[in-house]
Amino acid sequence: MTTPDTMFKRIVDDASRPDPYPLYAELRRTPVARQEDGTYLVSTYHEIVALLHDPRLSSDPHNREDAPPDLSAEAGLAPAFIRMDPPDHDRLRAQTMRLFGPPHNPARVYGMRDELTRISTGLIDGFAVRYDGGERIDIVDEFAYPFPVTVICALMGVPRDDEHLFKEWADALIQTLDPRLDPGLQRQAMTEMGQYMAALIGRHRQDPGDDMLSGMITEGLLPPETLVTTAIMLFIAGHETTVNLITNGMLTLLRRPEVLDRLRREPELMPGAVEELLRYEPPVHMLSPRGALADIEVAGVTIPKGASVVLVLASGNRDPKRFRDPDVFDPAREDNQHFGFGSGIHSCFGAPLARLETQIALTGLIRRLRDPRLVADPPPYRSNPRLRGPEHLFIEHG
Amino acid sequence: MPDSIAIVGASLAGLRAAETLRAEGYTGTITMVGDEPCEPYDRPPLSKQVLLGQVSAHQTALPERRPLNARWRLGVRAVGLDRDAGRVLLADGDDVSYDRLLIATGVRARPWPNAAEGALDGVFTLRTREDAARLRERLDAGPRRMLVIGAGFTGSEIASACRERGIEVTVAERGPAPLVGALGGALGAFAAAMHRAHGVDLRCGVTVTGLEGDERGRLRRAYLSDGGTLDTDVAVVALGAVRNTEWLDGSGLAAGPRGVACDAGCRAFDLNGIMTDDIFAAGDVARAPHPLYEYQLIALEHWGNAVAQAEVAAHNMIATGRRRRPHLAVPAFWSTQFGINIKSVGVPTFSDQVMIAQGSLEDRRFVAVYGYRGRVTAAVTFNQAMWLDYYRMLIETAAPFPPEQRAMDRPRRIAPGTTGPVPSDVPDPAVLSHGPTIALTGHLPDERQVRLVRYATA
Incomplete structure (x- = not known):
């Protein structure tokens, strides 16, 4: 591939947001496509999986020739492990995982099951009567946003009442994942959120609870500057992605009443259906650019050292060379090794929680809502092409 | 399509073969024979x-x-195979007829060579769930000191479990270090350090020459080749495995102590080296050629191989001609010991050099890559399993050895005093060889054949 391509521009165009999949199909004709800005887009399953496990592809932006400004550093914070390579990445991630999952804390997520159900049911009860009465409901504002945010607040020990503060920061910081925006805009949000987290950590240090932040403080595993960064990263990651997954899930089911009915009758299919959702309508469409540490040959193309590489996970998820009938949503699909949570050493830290939240959310919604129907199809989308999802999802009793 | 399929061996390979047969639409009878x-x-x-x-x-x-x-x-053992009649003979006198036969009889633990000593109360092997239940019960009782004879993967895992339970353990290993037979001497030194860091009394270059019981037949002492003795009440014999092929004596198949020879499509060879078309082999008992390893016949005692090979065998039992598939999976296995997750891809013993490609020995997390004549043939990860797929791809594509140096988490140094690949130090397979002796007999074209003279002692 020698001619510069403008495919990336077409994908990030707002007009492509409701249905980028035909563009991905076009993109897959050139599995590794150099763009006019020198970035390489990788869009086919087998090439993506190879690169996700390739130790020559770095997640540290400093290894890219087009390295963006380092927001964390400018805010006086250490880098988050999502932007680090082994061995430092492995150490920080493992120490953080001690408070969240196996082997040290295998019961944490599962132990939240009843609480998640209680939160989910409470939110649904909050709008169900209005829904039954014919009112139009926004699934995003009334459920898909407050549910995971309430959960991540409880898990991490962030006061839910501070939403008026952190929502704005989180929205601003999530935009850093939008490749078109000037990262300078988020500087202030990062600084303010860093100060907020540092103060919150101070309070938890005085009066620790059984939340993750308190655990991270009392176990003393992370140096203080890393503690703030890690807390911000987990908190933000627990926001937008799950919001989109739940919303995409409702959208996908509402477009397929027969699948929705089947899941209502056979709720035991829900875990598989959520996996299929992660393949079919994943919340993360592309990863942040990674940097080649060496010349890397993939599918006959040599990605030069220092180049930025964008892995288009949502395209790999629809690759017919990996998935039979990739454009069919099949809740009983077998052999479904999707990229919904990525793969390799940076695979989604919060995946077990996101899975459980989405299973509980969708089960609760379809059980309670009788004859739901979409008000607008496609719904309005957020602009972000990387973390893709509807801005609102209006439904009403049909 | 055949009407009746017999599967001899009702463990992982046998089960997965049966599942594959049904998944691919086979509706005839399946008889599962397991001892x-x-x-x-x-x-x-x-x-x-x-x-x-x-x-x-x-x-x-x-x-x-x-x-x-x-x-x-x-609960009934297969004792013979009558290929002319298409029957598997069972120990209870019954027989099972077949159109297609799958041999998946696996291996058993190599017993202690002295039967009387092996029968002492307190002497164990570990292969079956009954073995494990009995050994576990003995560990629960809190033995004074355990002796593990042999430091391969099983022996090392047993020693690790005992240390984790606070039981004093002595490991006697004939070779220079643990895991040498599987991973070579270069990594064996690391494995030895791992044992000792966890408080194992590891004795290398030492064999156990005798086990002694008290007047009530309970193990009380072991004699070592270095002249020492060890007071112990539990000994686990972990000297590897013996392939379950004796029941095929006289069947005319190319079966012996090294396994049942078969082609890449899992079809068994007869003694003359001619393919049978109705008898297949899979799992630990099968020896098949692997193109990545110079088409050598390789038998693998790996969980993943049992699954993959059984699926290919089952497919080929009901497919014909060009629809048949080769078993080409890259070998892989794992072990957990001393708090470390070890995973391997490729064949580490098929190597002349090894190097640490990522991570560090000091931190007990690294990737060791093996090369043979300038290409990558295997990789073993210690707490670094996330990179395994990358190295599998290097093996599959015969990537040059040593591999790309510019990667993340490069080691500071390879081994004391070195900065590059070192000899992998794999034992010479000729020393380990114990093949059967055969003779060519007959003069006329229709009587000339291969005759099994004797099995070498394993």
């Missing part, structure tokens, strides 16, 4: 979670992932 009285169960936990007391030996049943609708002949 153990229970339905198929998983063996890897027996030397790990079971000994640690985390799970009972009787809770490792393998799931039946689809209805098999099979005839189960469990």
Whole structure:
């Protein structure tokens, strides 16, 4: 591939947001496509999986020739492990995982099951009567946003009442994942959120609870500057992605009443259906650019050292060379090794929680809502092409 | 398509073959013959979670992932094969006829060579769930000191479990270090350090020359080749495995101590080296050529190989001609010991050099890459399994050895005093060889054939 391509521009165009999949199909004709800005887009399953496990592809932006400004550093914070390579990445991630999952804390997520159900049911009860009465409901504002945010607040020990503060920061910081925006805009949000987290950590240090932040403080595993960064990263990651997954899930089911009915009758299919959702309508469409540490040959193309590489996970998820009938949503699909949570050493830290939240959310919604129907199809989308999802999802009793 | 399929060996390979047959639409009879009285169960936990007391030996049943609708002949051993009549002969005098036969009889633990000593109370092997249940019970009773004879993967895992339970352990290993037979001497030195860091009394270059019981037949002492003695009340014999091929004596198949020779499509050879078309082999007992390893016949005692090979064998039992598939999976296995997750891809013994490609020995997390004549042939990860797929791809594409140096987490140094590949120090296979002796007999074209003279002592 020698001619510069403008495919990336077409994908990030707002007009492509409701249905980028035909563009991905076009993109897959050139599995590794150099763009006019020198970035390489990788869009086919087998090439993506190879690169996700390739130790020559770095997640540290400093290894890219087009390295963006380092927001964390400018805010006086250490880098988050999502932007680090082994061995430092492995150490920080493992120490953080001690408070969240196996082997040290295998019961944490599962132990939240009843609480998640209680939160989910409470939110649904909050709008169900209005829904039954014919009112139009926004699934995003009334459920898909407050549910995971309430959960991540409880898990991490962030006061839910501070939403008026952190929502704005989180929205601003999530935009850093939008490749078109000037990262300078988020500087202030990062600084303010860093100060907020540092103060919150101070309070938890005085009066620790059984939340993750308190655990991270009392176990003393992370140096203080890393503690703030890690807390911000987990908190933000627990926001937008799950919001989109739940919303995409409702959208996908509402477009397929027969699948929705089947899941209502056979709720035991829900875990598989959520996996299929992660393949079919994943919340993360592309990863942040990674940097080649060496010349890397993939599918006959040599990605030069220092180049930025964008892995288009949502395209790999629809690759017919990996998935039979990739454009069919099949809740009983077998052999479904999707990229919904990525793969390799940076695979989604919060995946077990996101899975459980989405299973509980969708089960609760379809059980309670009788004859739901979409008000607008496609719904309005957020602009972000990387973390893709509807801005609102209006439904009403049909 | 055949009407009746017999599967001899009702463990992982046999079960997965039966499942594949049904998944691919085979509707005829399936007869599963197994010498153990229970339905198929998983063996890897027996030397790990079971000994640690985390799970009972009787809770490792393998799931039946689809209805098999099979005839189960469990608790009865196959004792012979009549290929002319198409029958498997059973120990109870019954027989099972077949159109297609799958040999999946696996291996058994190599017993202590002195039968009387091996029969002492307190002397164990570990292969079956009954073995594991008995050993676990003995560990629960709190032995004074355990002796593990042999420091291969099983022996090392047993020693690890005992140390984790606070039991004093002596390991006697004939070779220069643990795991040498599988990983070579370069990594064996690391394995030895791992044993000692966890308080194992590791004695290398030492064999156990005798086991002695008290007047009531209970083990009390072991004699070592270095002249020493060891007071111990439990000894586990972990000297590897013996392939279950004796029942094929006289069948005319190319079966012996090294396994049942078969082609890449899992079809068994007869003694003359001619392919049978109705008899297949899979799992630990099968020896098949692998193109990545110069088409050498390789037998692999790996969980993943049992699954992959069984699936290919089953497919080929009901497919014909060009629809048949080769078994080409890259070998892989894992072990958990001393708090370290070890995973391997490729064939580490098929190597002349090894290097640490990522991570560090000091931190006990690294990737060791093996090369043979300038290409990558294997990789072993210690707490670095996330990189395995990358190295599998290097093996599959015969990537040059040493591999790309510019990667993340490069080691500071390879080994004391070196900065590059070092000899992998794999034992010469000729020393380990114990093949059968054969003779060519007959003069006329229709009588000339290969005759088995004797099995070499294993």
